[in-house]
Amino acid sequence: MLNFLQPWADHFPVLLVLIPLLGGVLAPIFGRGSRGWAWAVLTTGCATIIAIEMLLVVRSGGAISYPLGGWPAPFGIELRVDLLSAIVALVVTSVGWIVTIHSRRSVQVEIPRDRLGPFWSVWLLAITGLLGIIVTGDAFNMYVLLEISALTIYGLIAMGRSRDRKALVSAFNYLILGSIGASFILIAIGLLYAHTGTLNMSDLHQRLQASDGGATVMTARAFLLVGLSLKMALFPLHFWMPAAYSTAPSAVASLLSATATKVGIYMAMRFLYTVLPTEGGALTDPNVWLLGGCAGAAIFYGSIQASRQPSLSLLLAYSSVAQVGYIVLGLAVGHIDAMTGSILHLMFHALMKGGLFLCAGIFIYRLGSNDFTQLAGIGRRMPWTSAAVVLGGLGMIGVPGTSGFISKLHLLRGLLLADHPILAMLVLLGSAMAAIYTWKFVEIAYLKPVAEDAEEIREVPFDMLWPVWLLIGSSIWLGLNPAPVVELAADAARALLGGGG
């Protein structure tokens, strides 16, 4: 651990929220130029360092509980960080940091100049909300932070309007659906509160486990499932996502794909395994079938739709629909290996999809759009960006040697051990279909001749490229040397399935 951070070690959970919050509030005074960007980089960088340190603390000393304002749980609000939250927090902060570093140029081009100050403010507040959801141990507090992140994200998406007017519509659609989802979650939390009289999550879990549940808990579970499915864009409640991701400013799309849906999935893991009552650490059969069925359909539907899209952004968004399916599949089955695969895929997909959306943004930066008609022969004109897309795509397929393979391997093992061979076949089928949509890009980029009248296009500057390659490169590196990460994920999965942190 870094020595100067030692005195603060007890306060890491709250610092993780306070730093981006303060950063967000102060961002407008840094103005519209590069200084606003530098401030955002500094803030997210500090948050990343805290997240790394916090993971080390949790790894060595077990879960951290932090009573806000000194009020002990369950009376005050408790921040609670276990291994899973520490992992997801690190994913959100680190990918958020790299995306922030990358997006200086693309934001200057895509966001109207008079909005640049507020942009970084909203950007940091969105990260604040997401991090808050991860560290909190209080159900109602989680809802509040969920609204903070959601409201800021609607704003971020709407800022894509200068490039694509449709951004306003998709932001509005997302606002309606997101609010419905959040209300459902609120109703569920209210029902649970009425039933147990507590809002602290570990307290909730104990009381719910002890009581026989009955209709109230079942209703709450139903509301929660629907609300969370909307938030994490699980098929068939995914439809806001492709529109939102393809019209949002490209930096925002990268940030959201890497973090927002991941946090939705984190909430699902949290609620299903450590708040609602479980049957000896597993979900009941109807829940498994419902979630597993939706996840399987998501894999199938997302992959098919992805191969039919007219632009790279849309392709990537539908591929996300499918990839969310993989993660939820492992989550639903609840076998230790499958859960490990889920947590691994949550991390690796954030790296890969974050990098891929950055590439999509690079094409927008150079060409004005990333429609496939424009990308003909791009492989020779922008070799580094195209190569990154291909490597990221190989990760989506799950080719051995990429990190996507590692997570799918564990997922498959878990599915087979839990006696779900049909779902295992679906995972494999999804991989094969990922090959189809990845190869759609490869053929266009490398085999199609460049249009006669195409203007001279050069590769983007190095400061836009290296964050992409850092994300994609680390996803490859983790595919070849995954042992430490796998161990981490397995421990987190064990803690989750053991019930409680």
Next chain:
Amino acid sequence: MIPLEILALTLPLLGAILPWLLRKQHTLRNGCTVLLSLALLATVIQLLPAALQGESSSEDNSVVLGSIAPGLDFMLEVDALGLIFALVASSLWILNSIYSIGYMYRLYGADFEGQERYWSCFALAILAAMGIAFSGNLLTLFLFYELMTFSTWPLITHHRSAASKRSGRIYLFILVGSSTLLLLTAIVWTWVLTGTVRFEAGGILADSASPTQISLLILLFFFGTAKTAIFPLHQWLPNAMVAPTPVSALLHAVAVVKAGVFTVLKLSTMIIGPAAMQASWGAEVVAWFAAGTILLTSVIALSKQELKARLAYSTIGQLNYIVLGAAVAFPAALQGGALHIAMHAYGKITLFFAAGAIYVVSQKTRVDQLDGIGRRMPWTMTAFFIGTISTLGLPPMGGTWSKWLLCVGMIEAHQWAFLGTLLISTLLGLGYLLPIPIRAFFAKENAAAAVKGYEDHGEAPWACRIPLIVSALACLVLFFWPGIYAQLAAMIEGSAP
């Protein structure tokens, strides 16, 4: 000191990086590529003595590259079967590099488009071949198996035409589809059943899986390895003919299909185990499919007028000799299968080199255009004749021994139908291959068949001619001194009765 296995992966990796660094210095790049291929052969030869002294599969000589989870590593290990494949691939990489220079320069000029990609992917395919040959468990094998698929795709679509795009799609569809849907399932299932994916003498499945499970796994494994071009997954190979000829040679002789048959031999001997293979109905089904493929493709080959297509169908048949050997899994059949990897490689690469040489100087691609061409190209057509004899497995060429052993294996197993299949396919082979060199030397040249602008041609350039002469000589030499290959084949697991 770096372990030799690592060196064997590093040298082709250098070969893959080099073309991007030396974009303008073509001569230097060519020189370095040939030198690297020589160094690779030297490295593989260095590995031989230790393996020949026996006890090749002990714990201590494995090299771990990386780890996924405890007991699940990327690791390399040298054994006799792997050395056969590595020797074939590394020695033919030398010939193919020289041939590529001659062929591509003559047809497309010294500065042909996409040359960095061409040389780089070529070296990557060799890297994958080395990785497959020396892989110590299923996971490592799968890693390099997929690397080979993806690294050869840019070679197949080198011309970027509509036809090559279509072939590239078929190639990926069949190879990636089968390997992810079937092979990966089988690997994970094996892992779940046995808790390991290591290659071990006598197989790892026999104790922990029921006979039905073993049979199903055999089906998944053998049909998941579509690089063997077993029916009905053979379509990618004839379609890949749109690629430049050196690439076809890489596919057919050096790396790709050999990786497939190597994999099934490895699976048969060291995952499922010969005893379990002999007892299972799954292997029986695979054997019938292989036999069917042999006969079917021989008949199709008879009807093909495109020279490369005819050779492609002949390759499918020959590959399935090895699949048949692996499925029958009697000692001589396994030994013959292993030896056939080497023998078929030298014969078939000679034929492809010759087909390419003919195309380079005369633009002729069809069998019926080749009457009398032997008088213009005596070296090439003599080599073609030698390659034909060796491919058919007739004396005095190297192919004799492997076919002999395969036949002995069928007799040991009392599989008379399969023995008959081998013999009939040899007869059919005589019908579709032998007329080509005979008519080339003895039929009258048909002036109307000449391609405009290429009426009066002579021999191919030396850079094309030398490799095919060397590989033809190798066929001849291997009959009299099958030496190292025969020794290695006799040492593979399960080959001792």
